[in-house]
Amino acid sequence: AQSVTQPDIHITVSEGASLELRCNYSYGATPYLFWYVQSPGQGLQLLLKYFSGDTLVQGIKGFEAEFKRSQSSFNLRKPSVHWSDAAEYFCADSTDSWGKLQFGAGTQVVVTP
Amino acid sequence: AAGVIQSPRHLIKEKRETATLKCYPIPRHDTVYWYQQGPGQDPQFLISFYEKMQSDKGSIPDRFSAQQFSDYHSELNMSSLELGDSALYFCASSLQGLAVPRTGELFFGEGSRLTVL
Numbered sequence: 347a348q349s350v351t352q353p354d355i356h357i358t359v360s361e362g363a364s365l366e367l368r369c370n371y372s373y374g375a376t377p378y379l380f381w382y383v384q385s386p387g388q389g390l391q392l393l394l395k396y397f398s399g400d401t402l403v404q405g406i407k408g409f410e411a412e413f414k415r416s417q418s419s420f421n422l423r424k425p426s427v428h429w430s431d432a433a434e435y436f437c438a439d440s441t442d443s444w445g446k447l448q449f450g451a452g453t454q455v456v457v458t459p
Numbered sequence: 460a461a462g463v464i465q466s467p468r469h470l471i472k473e474k475r476e477t478a479t480l481k482c483y484p485i486p487r488h489d490t491v492y493w494y495q496q497g498p499g500q501d502p503q504f505l506i507s508f509y510e511k512m513q514s515d516k517g518s519i520p521d522r523f524s525a526q527q528f529s530d531y532h533s534e535l536n537m538s539s540l541e542l543g544d545s546a547l548y549f550c551a552s553s554l555q556g557l558a559v560p561r562t563g564e565l566f567f568g569e570g571s572r573l574t575v576l
Binding site: 382387388389390391392395436446447448449450451452 | 463492494501502503504507515517549551564565566567568569570
């Protein structure tokens with residue numbers, strides 16, 4: 347079965363610095379991949395998704411992600427983080443069954459002044 | 460724009476009691492999903508419904524049941540509650556009809572936090 351892993355449980359970044367969150371997937375075919383963000387006590391908001399085509403995907407809030415088949419990765423990036431980006435970020439896939447998202451363990455992002 | 464509405468937002472129950480969570484999807488969305496997120500855990504898929512029929516099933520305990528009604532709202536019924544059922548329960552909706560392009564995007568509600576004492 348398809349699965350995604352997020353190697354980093356916790357990342358601390360300074361405001362204005364760049365951010366990269368790692369996500370690795372395990373599947374032979376082209377996966378359906380997503381990045382969601384969850385602020386404390388809130389629901390999950392979709393940042394971006396990848397199905398096929400252009401491997402560099404632009405999302406909301408200035409985020410982008412790049413699908414790299416050779417590295418089985420779908421890393422999320424933002425050039426300059428804002429304090430409001432402090433949240434938990436989940437990588438997910440729905441390759442096995444449409445809409446049935448399998449989430450990674452999540453990466454908690456802390457933004458320092 | 461209308462979002463996914465979940466009620467109640469917070470619920471406190473005793474062990475062995477029953478709880479019912481409700482979900483109102485975005486208008487015209489035909490698919491509803493339920494997820495359970497334990498403390499410090501990632502969300503786990505429980506069950507989904509497409510056009511009022513169960514479409515997929517995940518790690519949902521036998522003590523739980525769910526259904527989607529004619530107005531597309533869904534209810535998750537949980538009986539014989541256990542301490543381990545304490546979690547944030549998310550509902551999500553999407554438009555998955557065959558006549559429309561699949562976007563794959565699920566729209567999540569803000570969740571219902573269940574605490575079992």
